[in-house]
Amino acid sequence: MPASSVLRVVIVDDNEINRLTLEHYVSLTDGLELVASLPDARAALALTRSVQPPVDVLFLDIEMPVLSGLELVPLLPSPAPDVVMVTSHPSFAVDAFDLRVTDYLVKPVDYGRFLKAVDRVREPRRAAAPAPAEAANLKVEDSELFVKVNNKLIRLDFNDVLFIEAMSTYSILVTETQKHIVYITLKALEERLPFAHFRRVHRSYIVNTRRIDAVQDNMLQLGSYEVPVGKSYAEEFMKQLRGL
Template sequence: MPTSTPSPLRCVVVDDNEINRLTLEHYISLTDSLELVASLPDARAALNLVRTAEPPIDVLFLDIEMPHLSGLELVPLLPSPAPEVVLVTSHPNFAVDAFELRVADYLVKPVEYGRFLKAVERAGTQRRNVLAALRSPAEPAPSAEGSADTDLFVKVNNKLVRLDFNDVLFIEAMSTYSMLVTERQKHIVYITLKALEERLPFANFRRVHRSYIVNTRRIDSVQDNMLQLGSYEVPIGKSYAEDFMRQLRGL
């Protein structure tokens, strides 16, 4: 049976310099895995497009230095799940800022086509992982002797990892990702906290804060709107406190 070809990644170029935009537009036209949706001179217009585009935008090729709203300022404003971002700039000193924003890649002008293709491959891999995790963030572990009902496979980086959710103390939001925290390890999974909350099959996991879901079976104590779970402390948000405490007393 022939293998189906993946749909091209829908991409947008954002740069206030027309020559730079034309260069990236040409590279995109040479790349079968990409589909150019728009080429824009303004980050504000790009933000509006990403918020309304249907189907969603997969990749942004984003200049850093632009008037009104820079590329570095735009990235945190992107809606969730955000497109993969490839920053493009003339100044390599922005690399540290780019790393902290968890962008897919960082290109320095003038951009060579070979280096552009590497960025496309990296962004494409990350985008496919995110979309796969959003469609199926946690799947029941295959039945096997000794396996428990609390075991799930979760997608971590490029592989599925079996995780016993009895060991999970809490889950913390990290932008468009989530971090599952046990006493000994932390796992980054490609799904938002909201989506994970909706799909997690265990009743003992409760939202206690806009940034935290806790395993109520692992709560050691509660004091001054703080939960102690092992060596960690997790705050209880004001809007969650009354309902959560009522639920906790009923456990």
């Protein structure tokens, strides 16, 4: 597993048995690295402010002497680690989520529920921090990418892709015969595409310049499709097109 996908974990709980349980769960789970297991929030605050690389996730008890878990969260350094609250009292859930914690576990914590909390931490990071040579929804292999569609990686030759269209928070990859929905924004996809011949021509479109058949009146003909060129993109795009 690439180092960048490993989550650095700190456990904070004044009960040793609870700490040992979470330590065991961390040891069972691929992609987690235990940085420290601490008995009080003051030590956790000092650690998160000093340790490098930064802590990714805190499994944090709420009821602790001197400084509670709820009191600790606003004091965490910025950018703050993801916080998963762990407590015996479900009544604290409202206060915890007011602090925008990532998840809330009620003791005794079983391993399956622990894994769900880890997945909640991982999900936004997959899009925001892809591993080398891999975007959140793409794996590079020459002119082909493995594209994540409906939780399945499919091999797609990007020579066959005519254009990519933005649709809310996802993108549609259009070929002559198929459309593939990829759950990544057009902006993020534009930043991660490894192919220079894919160019942004509109706030809602990226085109494969090798598949442009004709240009007329700020419209591009790509196979049986027409794609508009936005006014703010037109001048620069036409210069690039003439230079191809």
